[in-house]
Amino acid sequence: MAQNNNYLIDQNCVICSYHPETIDPKDLGTARGNTKRFLSTRFRLWKCPKCHTIHSIDPVDFADIYRDYPPNRRTLDKFAKGTLRNLLRRLEDAGLKKSDTILDYGCGNGVFVSFLRACGYQNVVGFDPFFADYAQAPTTLFDCVVANDVIEHVSSPRSMVAECARRVRPGGLLYIGTADSEPVKMMNTDAYLLVLHQPFHRVIFNQDTLIKLVNETEMTLITTWRRSYMDTLSPFANYRFLDEYNKALDYNMDDAMNPSSSKILLRRPDLFFYALFGYFFPCGWDPAVLLRKPKAPAT
Numbered sequence: 001m002a003q004n005n006n007y008l009i010d011q012n013c014v015i016c017s018y019h020p021e022t023i024d025p026k027d028l029g030t031a032r033g034n035t036k037r038f039l040s041t042r043f044r045l046w047k048c049p050k051c052h053t054i055h056s057i058d059p060v061d062f063a064d065i066y067r068d069y070p071p072n073r074r075t076l077d078k079f080a081k082g083t084l085r086n087l088l089r090r091l092e093d094a095g096l097k098k099s100d101t102i103l104d105y106g107c108g109n110g111v112f113v114s115f116l117r118a119c120g121y122q123n124v125v126g127f128d129p130f131f132a133d134y135a136q137a138p139t140t141l142f143d144c145v146v147a148n149d150v151i152e153h154v155s156s157p158r159s160m161v162a163e164c165a166r167r168v169r170p171g172g173l174l175y176i177g178t179a180d181s182e183p184v185k186m187m188n189t190d191a192y193l194l195v196l197h198q199p200f201h202r203v204i205f206n207q208d209t210l211i212k213l214v215n216e217t218e219m220t221l222i223t224t225w226r227r228s229y230m231d232t233l234s235p236f237a238n239y240r241f242l243d244e245y246n247k248a249l250d251y252n253m254d255d256a257m258n259p260s261s262s263k264i265l266l267r268r269p270d271l272f273f274y275a276l277f278g279y280f281f282p283c284g285w286d287p288a289v290l291l292r293k294p295k296a297p298a299t
């Protein structure tokens with residue numbers, strides 16, 4: 001135990017650089033994983049008391065943890081179509097055009113890439129270092145870069161923001177969305193297993209921090225959201241339903257990704273209630289920002 005405490009004393013906040021002399025126990029917690037492989041493993045967490053950023057303390061081998069990552073088996077089901085339609089609407093409201101070049105940064109198995117193509121966007125590229133089909137790093141600039149539910153997966157969020165901003169052409173758009181650390185109570189992490197998503201979520205922060213990070217770039221912030229892009233009025237496409245469905249499956253994401261698990265709906269009519277009305281009972285947030293890169297000065 002003493003060894004653990006000594007280790008924790010060396011924790012720096014990767015966002016605000018706060019370095020406590022001693023760790024307040026109320027800022028410490030553990031959470032079990034919510035994928036089959038990590039269901040019975042608990043991971044140590046520290047929530048920075050200054051900026052409320054949650055750090056997953058124990059180092060991981062990224063290539064190893066992503067080799068069987070359940071969201072990489074996602075399909076364009078009813079939930080995905082409804083929520084991604086909402087995400088796309090945010091970009092279209094900012095002027096995204098069908099002819100625009102789009103980079104989905106951290107695209108996983110490319111479910112959003114497929115969705116965009118199905119919607120008539122043909123110039124879409126995905127990048128994900130842990131998915132073989134998309135492992136080629138992009139080298140060009142794009143009209144729009146989307147990094148949705150990605151920044152919480154990396155060790156250095158600040159570097160990722162800078163890299164995404166670099167990939168946007170002058171006048172282009174950058175969208176970044178993430179999980180929200182703010183509601184998470186370190187004394188009761190079991191209620192937040194989706195948000196914490198251990199050990200995959202490395203650094204989880206709040207809306208204020210997301211805005212602070214993107215304001216460190218030369219881009220102009222044009223819109224912010226706190227409500228999840230997953231929250232729609234379409235049946236099944238809302239965050240509350242996602243959370244209740246996962247809870248009914250003991251927060252085992254492998255089961256949640258398996259279409260045959262949907263038979264649980266027959267035994268749990270309350271899930272239908274959330275499928276239809278979950279929008280009105282939100283239980284999680286996904287801060288997001290949309291930025292525009294200034295146009296290059298005329299020469």
Ligand SMILES: [Zn+2]
Nearest residue numbers: 013016048051
């Ligand atoms: Zn901090």
